[in-house]
Amino acid sequence: MVLLAEDDPAIADPLSRALQREGYEVEVVADGPSALEATAEQRVDLLVLDLGLPGMDGLEVCRRLRASGTELPVLMLTARTDEVDFVVGLDAGADDYVAKPFRLAELLARIRALLRRRVPEVLESGGIRMDLGARLVTVDGREVQLANKEFELLRVLMTRAGQVVSRDEILAEVWNDLESKTSKTLDMHMSWLRRKLAIATEDAGGKQADGERKIATVRGVGFRFNAE
Structure with a gap:
């Protein structure tokens, strides 16, 4: 509360x-x-x-x-x-x-x-596991190397899996600077994150498209992590 x-x-x-x-x-x-x-x-x-x-x-x-x-x-x-x-x-x-x-x-x-x-030290949803303390991300057991901002983006979205997180909220939490950071910056890092998740999903025997769909764009609002 x-x-x-x-x-x-x-x-x-x-x-x-x-x-x-x-x-x-x-x-x-x-x-x-x-x-x-x-x-x-x-x-x-x-x-x-x-x-x-x-x-x-x-x-x-x-x-x-x-x-x-x-x-x-x-x-x-x-x-x-x-x-x-x-x-x-x-x-x-x-x-x-x-x-x-x-x-x-x-x-x-x-x-x-x-x-x-x-929040629990470990977040797990949709085959993706985040160990926040160790800063370790795995997809179906395979480690994914994420840069710092990519890790923080994924943490924000997985903490609120299934919910839409607005662009302003993500910028404020990940960069803590709404004045100098723009949606273009966010889109660039989000694209890198999606690509890495897609590749990791494919390496684990799934379909690359499934990995890309883990993070959905909600036009005009923000992004949502799909738990399923």
């Missing part, structure tokens, strides 16, 4: 809906004491924490959580952009820090990155 501690409905409502569309269970609270109470009473996988909460600010909430010994991932949101505030937030125990206004795709990518620590 993702706990969203944000007192501004103009931010909390659309962000909550976006998280629910991603498949997360979401609870929204609007003040610091309620955030602390919710983390104590429920199983929370991630806390998205506004710095300027009423009742108790985000820094104090974070400090109290860390003092209690919890390792709950905390993503802090703030309208402040001063580097000192950024450092203070991290010193208080936040795992990541996003300044408002933020791009939704980038924020969702940061959230997935923090939740990844709870």
Whole structure:
């Protein structure tokens, strides 16, 4: 469950809906004491924490959580952009820090990155196996050599197998830089990844076309990893 501690409905409502569309269970609270109470009473996988909460600010909430010994991932949101505030937030125990206004795709990518620590070390679907710790990919038992970005692309898609992942979300999570990276960059790396999976599928006794179809293009939206 993702706990969203944000007192501004103009931010909390659309962000909550976006998280629910991603498949997360979401609870929204609007003040610091309620955030602390919710983390104590429920199983929370991630806390998205506004710095300027009423009742108790985000820094104090974070400090109290860390003092209690919890390792709950905390993503802090703030309208402040001063580097000192950024450092203070991290010193208080936040795992990541996003300044408002933020791009939704980038924020969702940061959230997935923090939740990844709870993702199994091995992803397996459709004959493809990813050992995230060893950074090893096999197709029907045969190892596939992937470059770093190709590996990350496959990880993003397999983590959400069967779901469409938008181009902006992939760019934000794999390159973490929406300004300098373009869809052309993404298409180029995706083409290389598809080709390597196709060759590996053929080497394993399957049809190259089957390997190419593992990753489907959803026109105008993004890509989907086909689990079957």
